[in-house]
Amino acid sequence: MEFEIGIGKTARRAYGFDEVAIVPSRRTRDPDDVDITWEVDAYKLELPMMASAMDAAVSPATAIEIGKLGGLACLNLEGLWTRYEDPEPVYEEIASLPDEKSTRRMQELYKEPVKEELISRRIGEIKAGGVTSCASITPQRVPRYAPIVLEAGLDVLVIQGTVVSAEHVSTRTEPLNLKEFIARFDLPVIVGGCASFSTALHLMRTGAVGVLVGVGPGNACTTRGVLGVGVPQATAIADAAAARREHLHETGRYCHVIADGGMRTGGDIAKAIACGADAVMIGSPLTRAYEAPGRGYHWGMATFHPTLPRGARVKTQQVASLEEILVGPAHENDVTFNLFGALATSMATTGYASIKEFQKAELVVAPSIKTEGKSYQTAQRVGMGH
Numbered sequence: 001m002e003f004e005i006g007i008g009k010t011a012r013r014a015y016g017f018d019e020v021a022i023v024p025s026r027r028t029r030d031p032d033d034v035d036i037t038w039e040v041d042a043y044k045l046e047l048p049m050m051a052s053a054m055d056a057a058v059s060p061a062t063a064i065e066i067g068k069l070g071g072l073a074c075l076n077l078e079g080l081w082t083r084y085e086d087p088e089p090v091y092e093e094i095a096s097l098p099d100e101k102s103t104r105r106m107q108e109l110y111k112e113p114v115k116e117e118l119i120s121r122r123i124g125e126i127k128a129g130g131v132t133s134c135a136s137i138t139p140q141r142v143p144r145y146a147p148i149v150l151e152a153g154l155d156v157l158v159i160q161g162t163v164v165s166a167e168h169v170s171t172r173t174e175p176l177n178l179k180e181f182i183a184r185f186d187l188p189v190i191v192g193g194c195a196s197f198s199t200a201l202h203l204m205r206t207g208a209v210g211v212l213v214g215v216g217p218g219n220a221c222t223t224r225g226v227l228g229v230g231v232p233q234a235t236a237i238a239d240a241a242a243a244r245r246e247h248l249h250e251t252g253r254y255c256h257v258i259a260d261g262g263m264r265t266g267g268d269i270a271k272a273i274a275c276g277a278d279a280v281m282i283g284s285p286l287t288r289a290y291e292a293p294g295r296g297y298h299w300g301m302a303t304f305h306p307t308l309p310r311g312a313r314v315k316t317q318q319v320a321s322l323e324e325i326l327v328g329p330a331h332e333n334d335v336t337f338n339l340f341g342a343l344a345t346s347m348a349t350t351g352y353a354s355i356k357e358f359q360k361a362e363l364v365v366a367p368s369i370k371t372e373g374k375s376y377q378t379a380q381r382v383g384m385g386h
Contacts, residue, residue: 016217016232017262017271021369023362027351034344035354038279040256041188041209043132043155046070047326047340048273048355050258052218052283053136053160054301055079055091056294060125062322065291067131069326074158074281075135076301077145081122083112087293094313095295102313103303110304114141116148123152136160139176150186158190160212160301164203178206193260194240195231200257201243210256212281213240217262219284221300223310233262234275234363241276241359265335266342273343274361284314285336289322 002010038048051058051066051073058066059081063073080087090109097105126133136158137145149157159178182189192212194200203211216223216230224230231239240257248254259272260281272280287298296318300311320337324330328338335342352358371378 014232014235015365017234017268018370019232019365019367020234020271020275020363021366022270022274022346022350023364024349025351025361029348029351029353031341031344031348033353034347036340036344036347038355040072040156040190040279043072045072045132048279048343049269049326049340050074050134050279050281051286052260052281053079053158054283054287054298055081055087056298057283057286057292059293060122060129062286062289062291062293063126063133064129064131065322066286066326067126067129069323071326072132072134072156073126075122075126075133077119077122077135077137077149078114078141079301080109082114082118083110085115085118091293091295094299095297097313099313102299103309106299106304106313107306107309111306116145119145119148120152123149123154127153127155132156134158139164139178142176142181146181146185154187156190157185157187158192158212160192164191164193178203178208182207190256190258192258195236197239197243200240201246204243204247204255205251208255210258210278211240212258212260213237213277214260214262214281217260218300218311219261219264219298219314219316221261221302221311223302226308226310233259234271237272237275237277244276266339266346267335269339269343270346270358271363273347273355273358274363276359278355278359282339284316285325285339286322287316288319288336289325290318290320291322292318 002012005011036048038045047070049071053074053076058073058075063075066073080090084090123133132155134156135154138161139159188209190210191203191208193214195215200211213236217233237259244255244257256278258279258281259277263269263282269280284298287294297313298316299313303309303311324337328341330337347358
């Protein structure tokens with residue numbers, strides 16, 4: 001439904017996770033009978049998740065740990081781990097910066113050039129840990145770095161930017177032709193982000209095995225404020241899921257929809273799947289882990305942009321292990337631990353046995369769903385009142 005916002009201009013109503021809720025079906029299940037595994041290309045993963053390619057969340061060590069827990073971690077190949085032989089002192093400095101100086105200093109720290117030999121080394125470190133290796137490159141750097149990641153034996157490549165389209169137009173540079181590149185590249189490729197039916201469908205037509213859905217919902221991202229661009233996640237995911245259905249009908253090929261950003265709790269993840277996602281990409285929840293390289297801070301991929309920063313360094317505070325955050329056990333009641341145990345329990349409670357089934361769950365528009373009857377929690381800032 002479209003609404004008139006002025007003479008000659010209409011807009012469609014869109015919804016975020018806080019405005020929708022999952023409706024229980026006529027049956028319930030035992031959580032042990034629920035299957036939340038995810039298969040992308042030849043790789044089967046116990047958890048339907050990717051760790052965001054953000055320096056505060058993923059290092060080679062955390063990529064290995066997340067892989068062992070059943071997820072897939074994406075290393076930023078244009079981040080600190082490929083700019084510095086030993087980035088630990090850089091992380092220490094970033095964590096110690098006062099808020100008013102953090103962005104300017106990070107712009108300086110990220111001026112250090114990417115070193116191609118470190119790209120190969122970091123991929124090798126992850127592979128040596130015995131887990132599926134995944135890493136990201138921005139579209140502009142793909143022609144230069146793609147041969148390196150191929151030679152290094154990377155398993156899954158992510159081509160990622162704030163917004164990625166299948167038809168980039170430029171009078172200054174020769175744009176990357178995603179369809180041609182993916183057709184001749186020997187690795188499965190995930191591309192994104194996008195936030196609409198048409199963009200998602202065009203990205204799927206490039207031959208990508210998955211598309212990232214989300215423009216600006218991340219905790220550290222300021223794109224929506226700086227550029228005024230974005231679509232609330234529940235609507236963006238549902239639109240991309242419709243594009244996946246259209247693409248499957250057109251080609252017979254299934255392209256995964258990966259919800260990227262805007263999820264803090266197990267309920268958020270459950271809603272993302274119920275809206276149509278096959279998996280989720282999360283960043284800020286992982287920066288709260290003791291193992292996270294960010295020392296309790298988080299910043300987006302565009303925070304350090306040299307001329308137009310679109311992110312902020314935010315404090316997330318290290319509170320638990322990666323294992324506790326992802327698969328439990330949870331010892332706190334603030335709904336941010338055992339995220340995927342919560343997903344399985346949500347599926348069991350509403351009667352769905354698999355991710356594919358859960359994508360068909362009934363949803364309602366419910367803006368008061370998180371506050372209804374929670375006056376004590378809200379007043380005392382406990383549980384759902386945080």
